[in-house]
Amino acid sequence: MNLPSPSYDFLTSTLQNLPPETPEWSLANGATARWHERGILELIPSQLNDATDRVLVSCGVHGNETAPIEVANGILLDIQQGHLPLAAHVLLMFGNPEAMQAGERYLDYDMNRLFNGQHAKHPATREAQRAALLEQEAAAFFERAPAGCRRLHYDLHTAIRGSVFERFAIYPYLHERDYNREQLCWLESADITTVLLHSQPAATFTYYTSRHHQADSLTLELGKARPFGENDLSRFAGIDQALRRLLSGRREPLPPFANERFQLFRAKYDLVKHSDAFRLHLHDQVENFTLLEDGFVIAEDQDVRYQAQGGNERILFPNPKVGNGLRAGIVIEPVTI
Numbered sequence: 246m247n248l249p250s251p252s253y254d255f256l257t258s259t260l261q262n263l264p265p266e267t268p269e270w271s272l273a274n275g276a277t278a279r280w281h282e283r284g285i286l287e288l289i290p291s292q293l294n295d296a297t298d299r300v301l302v303s304c305g306v307h308g309n310e311t312a313p314i315e316v317a318n319g320i321l322l323d324i325q326q327g328h329l330p331l332a333a334h335v336l337l338m339f340g341n342p343e344a345m346q347a348g349e350r351y352l353d354y355d356m357n358r359l360f361n362g363q364h365a366k367h368p369a370t371r372e373a374q375r376a377a378l379l380e381q382e383a384a385a386f387f388e389r390a391p392a393g394c395r396r397l398h399y400d401l402h403t404a405i406r407g408s409v410f411e412r413f414a415i416y417p418y419l420h421e422r423d424y425n426r427e428q429l430c431w432l433e434s435a436d437i438t439t440v441l442l443h444s445q446p447a448a449t450f451t452y453y454t455s456r457h458h459q460a461d462s463l464t465l466e467l468g469k470a471r472p473f474g475e476n477d478l479s480r481f482a483g484i485d486q487a488l489r490r491l492l493s494g495r496r497e498p499l500p501p502f503a504n505e506r507f508q509l510f511r512a513k514y515d516l517v518k519h520s521d522a523f524r525l526h527l528h529d530q531v532e533n534f535t536l537l538e539d540g541f542v543i544a545e546d547q548d549v550r551y552q553a554q555g556g557n558e559r560i561l562f563p564n565p566k567v568g569n570g571l572r573a574g575i576v577i578e579p580v581t582i
């Protein structure tokens with residue numbers, strides 16, 4: 246059980262679709278790696294008990310968002326080679342290996358619209374099969390977790406569009422649960438203080454794990470999407486260091502939550518593209534979180550007019566090229582909790 250070697254590179258083997266020679270092997274410091282599927286690796290610490298954190302780290306759900314993949318792979322290499330101790334039970338996922346290989350966001354369908362059972366509606370797409378597999382793997386991981394441990398899921402992304410706030414998180418809709426302020430403070434320790442609090446169910450990976458497995462789940466948007474090898478990883482130092490502290494069990498005391506240190510937003514409404522007549526009155530390069538002036542007509546679609554109110558609203562994920570009936574952007578507003 247000692248193969249592969251300490252130089253085994255999970256990212257390369259995922260891209261080349263080469264399974265390791267043995268499905269389970271020893272890492273430094275008594276930890277164990279267990280290969281599940283292409284792009285899915287479980288890391289088991291030598292000391293595993295009911296209080297051990299269960300942490301799902303996913304990246305590459307969009308195949309061209311490479312920086313988080315490189316960050317995660319770098320952390321894995323350091324655990325493997327004994328430079329970083331492992332204190333958490335980890336499931337690492339490279340979400341969409343085929344799209345990663347192709348350098349594309351997705352091949353057939355946006356995978357982060359296919360979770361929470363939506364994959365069953367698009368069975369012919371490659372992403373639907375993969376999303377179903379990721380759900381099964383996440384379910385098996387969290388269902389084995391004892392009641393008292395922390396269940397955490399961070400789904401790491403980057404964006405093509407620029408952003409007024411370079412890094413931000415999306416907190417999936419929690420239904421009756423309250424926000425975990427300790428998680429917000431952990432985000433702050435990763436240099437992320439802008440958070441969208443989602444106000445309805447979604448077909449995203451983090452909504453799925455939050456809703457069905459009671460995980461504290463967050464989607465993290467960490468900066469610009471670039472091809473493999475072209476990332477300035479120093480811009481990702483905040484999340485890199487925060488994940489390293491978490492996975493190695495260094496729980497440093499964090500200051501208590503205070504609204505003043507965060508920019509929290511809630512989704513107010515979706516801009517829905519009803520027809521081909523939909524016109525978005527924002528330029529193509531408009532940045533996420535751009536402020537919308539009071540009275541500004543954001544979009545029009547036949548007899549529907551979307552008009553900004555109050556001067557505090559901002560635009561998120563504008564995309565007039567979506568199909569009819571789909572969301573072409575979110576109008577958000579500041580909120581405190």
Ligand SMILES: [Zn+2]
Nearest residue numbers: 307310402403
């Ligand atoms: Zn993404």
